Amino acid sequence: MTEREVVIRLRGIRNEFGRQVVHEDLDLDVYRGEIIGVVGGSGTGKSVLLRTIAGLQKPTAGSVDVLGTDVLNADEDTRQKLENRWGVMFQDGALFSSLTVRENVEVPMRAIPGLDPQIRSDLADLKISMVGLQYLAGDKYPSELSGGMRKRAGLARALALDPDIVFLDEPTAGLDPIGAAAFDELIRDLSHSLGLTVFLVTHDLDTLHATCDRIAVLAERKVLVTGSMADMLKVEHPWVHEYFHGPRARAAVPDKTTKGD
């Protein structure tokens, strides 16, 4: 395998809330262009990890390096530039409720100097169409959309500036299986065609199987193992074994031998 560019490098991350230590001495590398899925039991700090990388949560110790920038010690300007290069999709889309979908997608684009308002609006329409929403959905307010549509709109906003990295928090939670499968496919397609690096946090084994190139398992306060689905099936750790060999896993991963990518 050729040397791949590391876009996110975490070293020695420690996160604690009061007395409860969520992460301790956590290391993780994410490479350019891959889709990495982070799994772990409830309360293992999957979302906290995502928030740490995105700069929403300051770790007590450790370093976060994204696209060659030290996130924790960067000044305002550098951070601003970095934030234009990543997009975050929150669990329920986190759309601004007072703005239409199109205006929501336009929000990050307003930071671009000299961008013509008409072009901005057309580009927002393009992103809306790109995530598989209908043209007229752009005129709607978030409260008029279904959960799946809100997630898509949230993704459109995250993609507004053609980021290098997108963070997805539970992209398929609360979607029906058909909607979830469609969303998985959307993530896969967009990642391929736009060369995106995708960092997603999920519980959904189907998503892991359908989209992720690599899986990182959070347990015992750190990233226990990383690797492909096939690697995961060989791990001996009891929780990992239970997770990938449990009754639900068997349904999602048809057979070890048939698929190996």
Place this chain on the structure above:
Amino acid sequence: MTRDGNSAEVSVRLTEDAGTVHVAGALTIRSVTHLHNHLSKLDAEKVHHLDLSEVTRLDTAGAWALLEFRRRSTQTITVTGASSEAESLLRTVENVLPQPEEPPQRDTSFKAWLDRFGRRVFSGLMFLRALTAYLGIFLHRLARAMRHPSEFKFTSLVHHCEEVGFKAVPIVALMAFLIGVVLAFQGSTQLRQFGAEVFVVDLIAISVLRELGILLTAIIVAGRTASAFTAAIGSMKMREEIDAMRTLGLDPGMNLFVPRILALLIMLPILGLIANAAGLFGGALMAWIDLGISPAMFTTRLVEGTSVNHVFVGLVKAPVFAMIIGVVGCHAGMQVESNAESLGRMTSNAVVTAIFAVIVADAVFSIFFARIGI
């Protein structure tokens, strides 16, 4: 591959020769306005090739501008010299180019206006009907609670009495006290001109006992309690607690509406009495300081000159106001949908509706009492 906002990033170079347009530079969202303006000056019909071999970067915005240009021409424009990534990006964007659809037109004719007006009036009437229905539910459940006292939540009633009544005492008393002070002060400056200072007692007594004491109490309670009812019931509705209650055989009317509205029915007259007392006290204090009417004289004048009817006229309105506030608050809470915006909207709606309805009811009472001559 840097994304600094330097000038090289925001400008693109276009050169045209013999039907081929050579594009050079970084075609990104930062330069897309520039690129789009350049391309829109060109005559698309005369262009046959787009040469992208000198393009250093291409993102979806750049791809969009190129494809929009290509779409303008009736002939095919071939793209040459694009890197494989650029080609795949162009393909992706081409597949998802939005097809603008006309939003449904809003009809502006007189007929449509009349139609909307009619619908508004109708929904207003339906709102009144719904309020009446909620009043009916409350009375029905109340009657049921009397026949089957075991179903009635007494603890809940006491809790709401405390919330609605007891905790409102300080604000209501202070408000009424200040109103009494203001009335005495304003009244004395006017009445002094006629040497009729002593009538300030009648002025205070009649206005506080008949109107202001209970009306202002009801308005404060409407602001405090209608919003609290809506917020509490609304957030239960939002989290499907109301539906859960129904499936468990618990009636929201009996469990949520009866204790709340009944608590208001009990407490509002008491708050009104407190307001009356505080108002008179404030007035008496001010009359003493400003006009030298001693408390003893104030009392004598009050007892001699003011019919006890005024107190009854005031307090008889209290249960009606209580019903209005309670029913409006509970009804608004039940209209909350599953999103947080509707909770906020219904809460402020409840307050506005409750205060408005209380004032309307007060006006109706005034006309009624004037007609029968009390």
